[in-house]
Amino acid sequence: MELTIEDTIKWMQLTNDKIQKNKEHLTALDQVIGDSDHGINMARGFQEVMKKLDAATYETVSDVMKDVAMTLMSKVGGAAGPLYGTAFLKLSMSLKDSQKVDESSFAKALEEAVQGIIMRGKANAGEKTMLDVWIPVQDYFSANNVKADELETIAKTAMEQTKELKATKGRASYFKDKSIGHIDPGSASSYYLFTSLAEVIE
Amino acid sequence: MELTIEDTIKWMQLTNDKIQKNKEHLTALDQVIGDSDHGINMARGFQEVMKKLDAATYETVSDVMKDVAMTLMSKVGGAAGPLYGTAFLKLSMSLKDSQKVDESSFAKALEEAVQGIIMRGKANAGEKTMLDVWIPVQDYFSANNVKADELETIAKTAMEQTKELKATKGRASYFKDKSIGHIDPGSASSYYLFTSLAEVIE
Amino acid sequence: MSKVGIVLISHSSKIAEGIYELIRQVIQDVPIELAGGTEDNEIGTSIDKIMKAIQKADQGQGVLLFYDIGSAKMNAEMAIEMTESIQAKLIESPLVEGAYMAAVESGMGKKLQDIYDSVKEEFHCENS
Amino acid sequence: MSKVGIVLISHSSKIAEGIYELIRQVIQDVPIELAGGTEDNEIGTSIDKIMKAIQKADQGQGVLLFYDIGSAKMNAEMAIEMTESIQAKLIESPLVEGAYMAAVESGMGKKLQDIYDSVKEEFHCENS
Ligand SMILES: Nc1ncnc2c1ncn2[C@@H]1O[C@H](COP(=O)(O)OP(=O)(O)O)[C@@H](O)[C@H]1O
Ligand SMILES: Nc1ncnc2c1ncn2[C@@H]1O[C@H](COP(=O)(O)OP(=O)(O)O)[C@@H](O)[C@H]1O
Ligand SMILES: [Mg+2]
Ligand SMILES: [Mg+2]
Ligand SMILES: [Mg+2]
Ligand SMILES: [Mg+2]
Numbered sequence: 320m321e322l323t324i325e326d327t328i329k330w331m332q333l334t335n336d337k338i339q340k341n342k343e344h345l346t347a348l349d350q351v352i353g354d355s356d357h358g359i360n361m362a363r364g365f366q367e368v369m370k371k372l373d374a375a376t377y378e379t380v381s382d383v384m385k386d387v388a389m390t391l392m393s394k395v396g397g398a399a400g401p402l403y404g405t406a407f408l409k410l411s412m413s414l415k416d417s418q419k420v421d422e423s424s425f426a427k428a429l430e431e432a433v434q435g436i437i438m439r440g441k442a443n444a445g446e447k448t449m450l451d452v453w454i455p456v457q458d459y460f461s462a463n464n465v466k467a468d469e470l471e472t473i474a475k476t477a478m479e480q481t482k483e484l485k486a487t488k489g490r491a492s493y494f495k496d497k498s499i500g501h502i503d504p505g506s507a508s509s510y511y512l513f514t515s516l517a518e519v520i521e
Numbered sequence: 522m523e524l525t526i527e528d529t530i531k532w533m534q535l536t537n538d539k540i541q542k543n544k545e546h547l548t549a550l551d552q553v554i555g556d557s558d559h560g561i562n563m564a565r566g567f568q569e570v571m572k573k574l575d576a577a578t579y580e581t582v583s584d585v586m587k588d589v590a591m592t593l594m595s596k597v598g599g600a601a602g603p604l605y606g607t608a609f610l611k612l613s614m615s616l617k618d619s620q621k622v623d624e625s626s627f628a629k630a631l632e633e634a635v636q637g638i639i640m641r642g643k644a645n646a647g648e649k650t651m652l653d654v655w656i657p658v659q660d661y662f663s664a665n666n667v668k669a670d671e672l673e674t675i676a677k678t679a680m681e682q683t684k685e686l687k688a689t690k691g692r693a694s695y696f697k698d699k700s701i702g703h704i705d706p707g708s709a710s711s712y713y714l715f716t717s718l719a720e721v722i723e
Numbered sequence: 724m725s726k727v728g729i730v731l732i733s734h735s736s737k738i739a740e741g742i743y744e745l746i747r748q749v750i751q752d753v754p755i756e757l758a759g760g761t762e763d764n765e766i767g768t769s770i771d772k773i774m775k776a777i778q779k780a781d782q783g784q785g786v787l788l789f790y791d792i793g794s795a796k797m798n799a800e801m802a803i804e805m806t807e808s809i810q811a812k813l814i815e816s817p818l819v820e821g822a823y824m825a826a827v828e829s830g831m832g833k834k835l836q837d838i839y840d841s842v843k844e845e846f847h848c849e850n851s
Numbered sequence: 852m853s854k855v856g857i858v859l860i861s862h863s864s865k866i867a868e869g870i871y872e873l874i875r876q877v878i879q880d881v882p883i884e885l886a887g888g889t890e891d892n893e894i895g896t897s898i899d900k901i902m903k904a905i906q907k908a909d910q911g912q913g914v915l916l917f918y919d920i921g922s923a924k925m926n927a928e929m930a931i932e933m934t935e936s937i938q939a940k941l942i943e944s945p946l947v948e949g950a951y952m953a954a955v956e957s958g959m960g961k962k963l964q965d966i967y968d969s970v971k972e973e974f975h976c977e978n979s
Binding site: 556558562594595596598599600602603604606607641642691692 | 761762765766767768769770771792793794797798800801
């Protein structure tokens with residue numbers, strides 16, 4: 320795989336499409352174990368991302384991701400804002416010195432993004448958060464020759480497995496045992512992000 | 522001393538007069554170490570007390586005090602409301618079976634009123650609250666043949682001595698050492714109450 | 724199914740309203756009643772408002788009362804004494820944070836004492 | 852004399868406004884800035900609002916940040932990182948109760964760390 324500036328913008332475009340289309344679904348997931356705003360938050364954030372990307376021109380993938388980061392941070396609101404914001408900021412920082420973004424530099428960047436999410440949210444694997452999608456995806460990137468269909472499957476399976484987990488971080492943690500049996504909203508939006516990436520590298 | 526129904530109403534009337542006249546003074550005291558509302562609170566409460574007493578007729582001193590209690594409780598607001606309310610409720614309850622209110626039954630009632638204030642506010646002597654006036658006055662009633670001028674002096678001195686105390690209960694306690702050097706507002710309103718009583722038993 | 728009620732006592736009616744909004748975004752079927760400000764909606768608390776709130780919030784499962792600072796506590800205690808027929812319990816916990824947590828737990832059908840214990844356990848506060 | 856500033860971060864703009872009222876009744880000369888709600892004043896928090904509040908609340912003595920629940924904390928931490936030139940400290944304490952106490956202490960001219968320590972000492976909370 321190689322990720323160009325155009326690929327990156329396309330990646331965000333596809334993610335935005337999926338999030339806008341599934342806005343109500345994300346909100347419904349957040350309704351059961353949260354405050355019913357994850358769809359609204361993400362839709363608002365990615366709409367602003369697209370506005371921003373459409374209006375600017377870029378020299379590096381890192382710069383695209385920096386704008387994504389800053390926009391998500393200030394527009395998403397809720398927990399997802401600083402978390403996605405931090406993730407993209409770390410991607411951007413890690414890729415700063417890469418002339419071209421290949422699989423190994425992207426894998427490295429993804430690792431730092433995951434560390435960023437952990438640092439920001441103080442959660443870890445198994446706490447029913449977006450990390451339960453980000454971590455398996457990152458593991459896959461670190462260990463493999465990435466294939467689009469495998470990436471898609473890994474992200475999807477990871478998202479679905481959050482159903483069985485009990486939330487111990489974020490709003491859903493207030494629901495304790497009752498949080499079990501429902502997909503984590505942040506994991507669902509993360510799935511849209513990575514399935515869009517799979518489409519791009521296909 | 523003997524306290525009739527008329528005396529009791531007169532007592533409240535005189536207290537109300539002094540509180541209305543000194544409303545701004547009480548507020549000024551509460552401004553330095555509190556939230557500037559003690560004058561407003563007490564003036565509102567005693568105005569309502571007078572409305573209530575003027576509109577009703579009474580068979581016992583206890584009944585007068587019960588109405589005073591209920592009115593102060595719901596109209597004063599702030600800390601002073603439940604505290605004065607509890608004090609008058611205890612007076613009323615203690616005097617319930619007294620055919621006439623003489624010095625010893627009043628002394629006994631005052632003791633219960635002080636206990637009520639302590640129970641309600643969990644403060645004790647020396648914490649720069651109204652108790653620092655109520656307790657010396659109650660001690661004087663328990664130990665002596667009450668004389669109006671002595672009562673007045675004791676209440677006044679007690680109020681003035683709150684200046685040197687450091688507040689450890691109520692709003693003023695937030696000011697810690699800076700609460701020293703100012704008269705406690707609730708002690709000032711309590712002084713008006715007891716100097717009015719002195720006038721009545723003169 | 725009837726739920727444990729929540730009463731929000733604050734010196735400011737805006738604080739109580741804000742907490743109400745915050746909770747309602749997440750939990751719709753728990754009775755929440757406000758006792759913010761004095762009778763004239765000035766800064767302060769009112770025994771009458773608290774008593775009414777207790778009565779309205781009770782669905783037979785009892786009521787938990789949250790308060791902000793100092794004198795609100797005394798007014799709350801008096802109001803509880805004066806509505807003795809209702810099982811009402813005052814709790815010392817952070818107002819916003821504790822009430823939010825209690826509302827979620829009540830929404831799950833928990834009992835008064837269990838909610839009380841959960842909140843107390845979550846916020847090991849000496850004072851509040 | 853310049854005073855330590857207070858920033859009130861809440862998911863609800865009403866909660867922040869109510870606390871402001873409560874404090875202003877007692878303390879007038881301490882900078883207090885509000886960061887309640889999202890940019891559209893919906894329930895939520897906004898990094899931009901928090902950053903602006905930090906900047907406005909600083910008189911050179913630094914700023915203490917109070918927040919209500921969960922995700923407000925992450926936004927607050929990011930905002931602090933992004934305004935690094937200002938000494939800003941996030942505190943885990945009950946929002947209403949802690950902010951009230953801090954404002955009184957700031958009004959008495961106390962320094963940032965001393966106020967922080969006082970509030971932490973008053974509210975020995977595990978969590979908040
Ligand atoms: N501490 C955390 N660490 C990692 N992810 C978290 C954390 N808290 C929440 N999340 C993620 O954020 C999602 C909720 O986002 P959103 O609804 O936008 O925010 P909020 O919960 O503030 O309303 C959750 O589903 C979860 O995936
Ligand atoms: N816990 C307490 N015990 C006894 N008296 C108290 C207590 N707290 C406050 N007071 C008295 O109440 C007075 C303040 O009354 P007020 O200003 O009406 O109430 P608030 O402090 O709620 O604004 C104080 O000056 C003090 O005398
Ligand atoms: Mg949400
Ligand atoms: Mg939210
Ligand atoms: Mg006052
Ligand atoms: Mg007051």
